[in-house]
Amino acid sequence: MTTTISANPERSRGRETSLQSQRARAAFWFLAPMLVMLFFVAAWPLFRSIMFSFTDAEANDIFTGGSEWVGFDNYLSWRVRDDGSIRWRGVLADADWWNAVWNTIRFAFMSVALETVLGLLVALVLNAEFKGRGLVRAAILIPWAIPTIVSARMWGWMLNDQFGIINDMLLTVGFIDSPIAWTARADTAMIAVLMVDVWKTTPFMALLILAGLQMIPRDMYESAKIDGIHPMKVFFRVTLPLLKPALMVAVIFRVLDALRIFDLIYVLTPQSEATVTMSILSYRELQQFGDYGEGSAQSTLLFLIIALFVLLYIWLGRVDLSGERSK
Amino acid sequence: MANIQLRNVTKTYGAVNVIKGIDLEIKRGEFMVFVGPSGCGKSTLLRLISGLESITTGDLYFDGERVNNVIPSKRGIAMVFQSYALYPHMTVYDNMAFGMKLGGSSKADMEARVRRAAGMLQIDHLLDRLPRQLSGGQRQRVAIGRAIVRDPRVFLFDEPLSNLDAALRVQTRLEIAKLHHDMRDVTMIYVTHDQVEAMTLADRICVLRDGKVEQVGTPTELYDRPNSVFVAGFIGSPKMNFLEGNFAEAHGCATLGIRSEHIDIVPEGQEMWQGRVVHTEDLGSDNYLFVDVGSGEPLIVRQPGKATIPEGTVVSLLPRPGMLHRFDAAGRPVQMPIAAQ
Amino acid sequence: MIDLLTFLFWNLLYFAAFVGITLAVVFPFYYAVLSSADRSGERTASGVFWNIVFWIVVALIVLIAIFPFYYAVLSSLETGTQLFIPNYLPQSLNPANYEAVLTRPSFVSSIVNSVFVATVTVVAALFLAVTASYALARVRFRGRGLLLLTILAVSMFPQIAVLSGLFELVNWLGIYNTPWALILSYTIFTLPFTVWVLTTFMRDLPVEIEEAAIVDGASPWVVISKVFLPLLWPALVTTGLLAFIGAWNEFLFALTFTITETRRTVPVAIALLSGASQQEIPWGPIMAASVIVTVPLIALVLIFQRKIVAGLTAGGVKG
Structure with a gap:
């Protein structure tokens, strides 16, 4: 029997068993279709968009390919005029662009802050035990389930200057003495957008926070209660620190979403200077003006900003790079 | 039905050496138990034999055939897992027949084998149920039945009793012993951290420590002639008494071991050690005296029957001749004949 | 640059005011939520008070969540001039819009x-x-x-x-x-x-x-x-x-x-x-x-x- 043994330790060193290689092979074929698909719908278009941003492409050039390489001119270029003054051109020298950047950031900042605090409040309510909790949870899922466009239209109707029910309510209570054109006026349009976004997205936030709350062991509250610690103190010393990771991830998720806002503002408001965002400006440049060079430069800048936040998410969310389960 | 040989087998995960070179032969039809503290590599070793993990270096032979690169299902093994690992969506019958179905067996053949295995384990009446409708003990039997149906050369058990309560554990232990008796030529490898399971089930025990084989032998060999302090302390309950310092030097060793049942209480004057009883434990059939003889821990002395000696009494102790275990500073047995006694 | 500073200043100010107001709402309320766990045993005046606060908040959440959809349904069943008079309860069930x-x-x-x-x-x-x-x-x-x-x-x-x-x-x-x-x-x-x-x-x-x-x-x-x-x-x-x-x-x-x-x-x-x-x-x-x-x-x-x-x-x- 021992004659069949050809003990050669060198041969087996470092080689995978056929189970491992079978699985590795399978993994490759399982991943390949998805990766090919993602390459075609994500990586390649992104690459092309970035390429466009370095050309003077216009809508027609998409079909004819007659665009020229212009380097960073779409981002920033300058020309010294005869009188010696410098004329700046490009997205980075465009006041409209910076206005859109501030609008986007202001919107993201305000909406996420409001949604976090209100989401926390709703989550705390849902975390308490009371009769009808299931119904309340079902009710708050409704705004989340309504398509953004539909909620923009519903609120557009409610915020209508002449016939809107919001103006009617405020008039009845006496907060205002004449109807407000919420979505059209420069000083209220952003408020209207925030209102709708907060209404629609707070449920999502609340559910994520609720999941985080429910991961906190109940006995921690019970022992705090036995020790006679004031609930406020428990909230700041126990609940909030334990909730922080879930909260951070939820916040960054929402920030990323808010930074690319397009549909709500596009439908709810006339997209004036008061509410125009990076996505809308870029869309307008691409679709309405057909300037693929500058439009792509704008969208690339938005991509870079969001990429920055994704990195932040990875860092704060401590996503495990090894792909193993994190505890 | 298989003879298993491991030749200098190692396993590393990244930079961590889990198995550090194991040579072992498991004979055909033998019941081999791998035992050791948690983290000693016993489960990893079992998984290397099963093929679920790859061997980093070294060779594994089944009946002389090198199986390093053979997938688990082609090795002729069956495995019983700690968590039973039944397929939750399949009935007991389908659970047991799944392997044969994948192997392309005929329906009649399958039916016959499943029925026979179910008969052996008295689970015939459960064949139509789903795992969630079964008790823990029944689930473990189904898991064993699934393994029997595979008609394996080697039966692998990975701590199969740890999820059961104490009473069921004893009962299932008996059943596994009976299984071994009925399937005489099937090699069985059983992993446990419980030395009682090891002692009662094994033909031979392999004590593992830190990724290495500490000692291999029959339960009696390990109990009577442990070849290290580690094995001496691991096998047997209560744990073997160890004396160090002057007590050991008097016998020409670094550590002196004596089992609790090998110490007699003798009239004053004949003693080797003397000490005060600091605590007693009464187990009904036996009782343990904890005697402080001035070494680190109290000596445990096992006495038959009920405890009669009250705490606080000073007793004289004498180890039975030839029952002293002497170990050197490295923890290995001292071979020289006992000089001073 | 000045733009940026004024922007940050006003936003921070808004945010601080907003946080202050919400904290004032949330935390007393949170206290109520926590004590709500053993509400049954609590018959004190403050217990009853927080109980009422709690249910008001619950009612508000539900109302705000479902009102826009309710109002859309209501409006969708109205036609002509009726549509343009704000009303809170169904006035008609006219399927003409559908x-x-x-x-x-x-x-x-x-x-x-x-x-x-x-x-x-x-x-x-x-x-x-x-x-x-x-x-x-x-x-x-x-x-x-x-x-x-x-x-x-x-x-x-x-x-x-x-x-x-x-x-x-x-x-x-x-x-x-x-x-x-x-x-x-x-x-x-x-x-x-x-x-x-x-x-x-x-x-x-x-x-x-x-x-x-x-x-x-x-x-x-x-x-x-x-x-x-x-x-x-x-x-x-x-x-x-x-x-x-x-x-x-x-x-x-x-x-x-x-x-x-x-x-x-x-x-x-x-x-x-x-x-x-x-x-x-x-x-x-x-x-x-x-x-x-x-x-x-x-x-x-x-x-x-x-x-x-x-x-x-x-x-x-x-x-």
Whole structure:
């Protein structure tokens, strides 16, 4: 029997068993279709968009390919005029662009802050035990389930200057003495957008926070209660620190979403200077003006900003790079 | 039905050496138990034999055939897992027949084998149920039945009793012993951290420590002639008494071991050690005296029957001749004949 | 620079005021929530007071959540001048708006388009994602973490960033103004999402069951199809539903890649629904259309609410 043994330790060193290689092979074929698909719908278009941003492409050039390489001119270029003054051109020298950047950031900042605090409040309510909790949870899922466009239209109707029910309510209570054109006026349009976004997205936030709350062991509250610690103190010393990771991830998720806002503002408001965002400006440049060079430069800048936040998410969310389960 | 040989087998995960070179032969039809503290590599070793993990270096032979690169299902093994690992969506019958179905067996053949295995384990009446409708003990039997149906050369058990309560554990232990008796030529490898399971089930025990084989032998060999302090302390309950310092030097060793049942209480004057009883434990059939003889821990002395000696009494102790275990500073047995006694 | 400073200043000021106000609302209220656990035993005056506060807050949450939809339903049943008088209770049950919307061929075809696009997108994404997520969740290989991260990053892509490149691709493939353009472009967010969520679900399945199947002779494909899929179908339903909602609601790609009325999806159709003149927005039909496309979604969400919450959390918190 021992004659069949050809003990050669060198041969087996470092080689995978056929189970491992079978699985590795399978993994490759399982991943390949998805990766090919993602390459075609994500990586390649992104690459092309970035390429466009370095050309003077216009809508027609998409079909004819007659665009020229212009380097960073779409981002920033300058020309010294005869009188010696410098004329700046490009997205980075465009006041409209910076206005859109501030609008986007202001919107993201305000909406996420409001949604976090209100989401926390709703989550705390849902975390308490009371009769009808299931119904309340079902009710708050409704705004989340309504398509953004539909909620923009519903609120557009409610915020209508002449016939809107919001103006009617405020008039009845006496907060205002004449109807407000919420979505059209420069000083209220952003408020209207925030209102709708907060209404629609707070449920999502609340559910994520609720999941985080429910991961906190109940006995921690019970022992705090036995020790006679004031609930406020428990909230700041126990609940909030334990909730922080879930909260951070939820916040960054929402920030990323808010930074690319397009549909709500596009439908709810006339997209004036008061509410125009990076996505809308870029869309307008691409679709309405057909300037693929500058439009792509704008969208690339938005991509870079969001990429920055994704990195932040990875860092704060401590996503495990090894792909193993994190505890 | 298989003879298993491991030749200098190692396993590393990244930079961590889990198995550090194991040579072992498991004979055909033998019941081999791998035992050791948690983290000693016993489960990893079992998984290397099963093929679920790859061997980093070294060779594994089944009946002389090198199986390093053979997938688990082609090795002729069956495995019983700690968590039973039944397929939750399949009935007991389908659970047991799944392997044969994948192997392309005929329906009649399958039916016959499943029925026979179910008969052996008295689970015939459960064949139509789903795992969630079964008790823990029944689930473990189904898991064993699934393994029997595979008609394996080697039966692998990975701590199969740890999820059961104490009473069921004893009962299932008996059943596994009976299984071994009925399937005489099937090699069985059983992993446990419980030395009682090891002692009662094994033909031979392999004590593992830190990724290495500490000692291999029959339960009696390990109990009577442990070849290290580690094995001496691991096998047997209560744990073997160890004396160090002057007590050991008097016998020409670094550590002196004596089992609790090998110490007699003798009239004053004949003693080797003397000490005060600091605590007693009464187990009904036996009782343990904890005697402080001035070494680190109290000596445990096992006495038959009920405890009669009250705490606080000073007793004289004498180890039975030839029952002293002497170990050197490295923890290995001292071979020289006992000089001073 | 000055702009930036004033901007930051005003926003910080707003934020501070806003935080102060909310803290004042939230924390007394939180106290009430905590004491609500043993409300039954508490018959003190403050106990009763907080009890009332608690129920007022609950009522407010429910009211705010459902009022806009309620009002849309209410408006959709009113016509003529009645529509333009704000009222809080149903005044009429006139189905005229629904008739108006459903007899518009373009609206009906947009519903068909939406159903078709969302269904095909989701089925394709699930099909690709099931095997991929098995590989990502169950097979150890170098670069797995990086791959997962890339997939997560793609799901957070701003859609506008790929718009011009996709537009070129869509034209090159000759599928502009067809449902296939939308199915292709929706894959950019449904596929990473389904892969990510299914991977987290797949990781939770016990390892030993898979190992038992391997010992039984199951190949990776058999493990997926015979062992994991039957255990994963609730997760598949959840993931599929969430992806469906995502595809159903998508606006930017649908707006860009369709041009004729009959090729539009529902969100675009509703966004661009207009009357005879620019000034006259047909609010009645818009509300009716909104209700029509929302009711099935709300029904689905309410039926699967527990599973949806699990799916959302798998996609978010677990990271």
